[in-house]
Amino acid sequence: MLLSDLLDAPVHDADGRALGFVVDVRLVLDGPLDGVLAAPRLHGLLVSPRTGSSFLGYERTDENSPALLARWLRHRHRGTFLVLWDDVLPPDETHTPPAPTITLRHDYRRWSPALPQH
Amino acid sequence: MSPRLRRHERPFPPDEQLPDPPQPAGLVLDARLHLLDRQLDDVEGTPVMTIDDLELETDADGLTTVVHLLSGPVLATRIFGGRPPRDRWHRVAWRHVADVGTVVRLGIRGDGLDVLWVERWLRDHVIGRIPGGRHAPE
Numbered sequence: 001m002l003l004s005d006l007l008d009a010p011v012h013d014a015d016g017r018a019l020g021f022v023v024d025v026r027l028v029l030d031g032p033l034d035g036v037l038a039a040p041r042l043h044g045l046l047v048s049p050r051t052g053s054s055f056l057g058y059e060r061t062d063e064n065s066p067a068l069l070a071r072w073l074r075h076r077h078r079g080t081f082l083v084l085w086d087d088v089l090p091p092d093e094t095h096t097p098p099a100p101t102i103t104l105r106h107d108y109r110r111w112s113p114a115l116p117q118h
Numbered sequence: 119m120s121p122r123l124r125r126h127e128r129p130f131p132p133d134e135q136l137p138d139p140p141q142p143a144g145l146v147l148d149a150r151l152h153l154l155d156r157q158l159d160d161v162e163g164t165p166v167m168t169i170d171d172l173e174l175e176t177d178a179d180g181l182t183t184v185v186h187l188l189s190g191p192v193l194a195t196r197i198f199g200g201r202p203p204r205d206r207w208h209r210v211a212w213r214h215v216a217d218v219g220t221v222v223r224l225g226i227r228g229d230g231l232d233v234l235w236v237e238r239w240l241r242d243h244v245i246g247r248i249p250g251g252r253h254a255p256e
Contacts, residue, residue, distance in 0.1 A: 002188070003149055003172040004201055008121070017129055021121060024151060030144030031183040035213030036225050038144055042174060042182040046148065049132075050122040057151040079132040082139055085182065110130070111139035116146050 001091070011047045011083075011102045022102060023048040024057075026082060045088065045102065046113050048080040060115045081110040147218065157221045158187065158210065160228035167208065167233045169222060171201075184212050187222070189233055208233035 003025060011019045024046040031039035046060070057063075058070050059077035087108035147153060149172060158166045167189035176182045186209040190202045210233065216225035228234055245251045 001174045001176075001182075002201065003154070003174065004195075007150065010121075013129075018123060018127060019129060020123055025149040027147045027149055027153075027184060028142040028144045029147065030142055031181065034183075034185075035211075036216045037212075037218075039183040039185070039212055040147060041144075042184075043142060043146070044139070049128050051120040057148065060148065060151070079128060079130060079134075081130075081136055084139070110136055112136040114138070115148065116141055 005091075005100065006045065006102070008051045009100045009102050011045070011104065013104050013108070014089075014106045019104070020047040020049045020079070021051040022046065023051060023077070023080065024060075042085050044082050044084040044111075046080060046082055048077050050076060057115075060113050080113045082113045083108055083110060145218075152218065153187075153222065158189075158224065159221050160224045160231075161216070161226055162228075163223075164228055166224065166228040166231060167210070171207070173207075173209065186211055187215070 006022050006025055009022045011022060013019055022045050025042065026044045026046060027040035028043040029038045029040050031041040033039075048059075056073060058073040059080050064070050083104060087105050089103045089105060091102070153169055153172065156169050158169055160166050169187050170190055170192045171188040172184050173186040173188055174182050175185045188207045188209055190207040192202060195201050208231075210224070210231060214224045214226050215222060217223040229238075
């Protein structure tokens with residue numbers, strides 16, 4: 001599976017209700033040690049009501065400058081949430097490329113999209 | 119205009135305060151924010167490629183991890199959709215990555231990587247045949 005199969009894919013809940021689009025994929029370097037670094041494990045998906053303009057990440061960080069741009073982009077992406085990969089039903093890999101729809105489990109949880117402060 | 123849910127289609131209030139997710143032990147990276155379109159340098163700081171995509175693999179335990187960084191002809195597919203054929207991707211294994219920052223740095227020299235075959239071919243067959251093309255300028 002390629003990352004681009006997930007990015008911008010529409011996301012639905014188990015009842016078929018549209019929730020938004022995958023704007024980014026959260027990885028955590030705590031997989032098996034692979035060379036110098038640990039392998040990045042797929043941790044979750046960031047889902048936003050909009051697809052475009054999230055690449056700057058203003059809705060995920062405390063970055064506030066330039067102020068007008070930050071405020072506008074954060075406003076556009078209000079409603080963004082993180083859903084953990086364990087709450088995603090396995091994608092149908094019989095399609096090539098895989099079917100571009102992400103379906104969440106019945107009991108999925110929504111989390112804040114903010115990046116942890118290291 | 120890029121796809122979006124219209125205001126009346128949004129299932130949740132937009133200004134809802136959500137709880138913080140469980141904190142994982144390792145470094146957290148957002149793929150598009152921290153990896154895609156970043157420059158990949160080799161151990162000597164020589165640019166190798168730009169990261170255009172990532173290849174993910176799911177093992178027998180259900181753990182999905184990044185195994186390769188990919189570079190390829192993505193301009194047309196980013197505009198019109200789809201993805202390049204598998205044989206057009208150049209792959210660099212994640213195990214060669216030594217650091218992730220403003221650029222992604224490899225722990226090896228780029229000379230042996232497939233992604234630079236065009237540069238090597240041009241150096242040996244074109245630049246090298248120009249008088250003075252086999253040494254640094256004086």
